[in-house]
Amino acid sequence: METRERIIQASLELFTERGYEGTTLAAIAKQIGMQKPSLYAHFTNKEALFLATVKTAVLEYNQIVRSELEALGAETAETQLKTLLYRLAEVYYDEYTISQFYYRFLFFPPPALASKMQQMVEYHGSAADQHIESVIRQGKDEGAIDTSLASDLITESYLCLLSGIDFDTRYYDFNKEQIRTHVDRIWQIFWRGIKASG
């Protein structure tokens, strides 16, 4: 791997665990077996290194979400929506560092860098929203989802569920099996809330 990438990878791990101010350049250098001043051959200063790390994390996280959306295939809407809940919750485990970094600095950015960061995060949301809404419309076409409920209403509710599961996974520190059980239980209520009554 390129030196630059190795620095960013180490930064990702350390910034995630210790925060921006809690991470020293010495610690980053040590993790990849370098001396501190060598970092300056690749980044102008700590701030630039951090922002490059943010950029990498945002791109990678969005890529993960996008690939999970594309991997859903041609199942029924119900299967697709439920599978997506499993998968995105499990991202917390399979991509722990990226996922933690993303949320840590999204919610609690270093005050001095907040505005510079915000520009990088704008992308995310809409792609997932639109994909989910199209799956919901598919569910209506299948006759599985109640057509009297607006698709954007269901999407908003689904995304809130997703946020909640994501939150719970971190809060309770669920393992994969516990995530499955949690999603199964929550899905029962949600599906009952949107399924066609006929």
Next chain:
Amino acid sequence: METRERIIQASLELFTERGYEGTTLAAIAKQIGMQKPSLYAHFTNKEALFLATVKTAVLEYNQIVRSELEALGAETAETQLKTLLYRLAEVYYDEYTISQFYYRFLFFPPPALASKMQQMVEYHGSAADQHIESVIRQGKDEGAIDTSLASDLITESYLCLLSGIDFDTRYYDFNKEQIRTHVDRIWQIFWRGIKASG
């Protein structure tokens, strides 16, 4: 206010905004018009000051949640459950600092202090869970909630909804009106998912 309390109040605000390592004792002292060394007359060191702040925040946050639960009164289960969603989401605004501090350090504690902090946070969950489950049983007695769904299943789903709304409020930086609208929309689906079919 006692000096000790004023120090903790300033700490609460600064730790919330800047994190543990990002907050200097000089900044805390300045905010309350003191000199840095004077802080040591009230706390043995920065770590002890932080832990005292955590203790205050946890107690206060739990008190807020508890008082919202008690304020629900003798309404129908549906009204109580929906009102609680509004109220707890609005805590993000009305008690912004406490709420942000609580979640910041619950999810991202300073590594060296994580174990000491964990002992203070154990309380929270169960009180709210039990209260909510009793409201749900009340809803079944009223004939409003479907009795074929286990009460703990509904509670788990409700709490996930609450987490999701909490998450969304921070993520999208909703104002109070947007919170209301968001809760109203999500509630439609959830209530449809648990209400008695008769």
Next chain:
DNA sequence: GTCTATACGGCGATAGAC
């Protein structure tokens, strides 16, 4: 309990040899 003065270490960053 609060202050001024200060110790001590670690931080980000630079200079300059190789």
Next chain:
DNA sequence: GTCTATCGCCGTATAGAC
């Protein structure tokens, strides 16, 4: 591009007068 050496600053913490 990486190193050693070092600068200047600011962090926590202590000493000691009032």
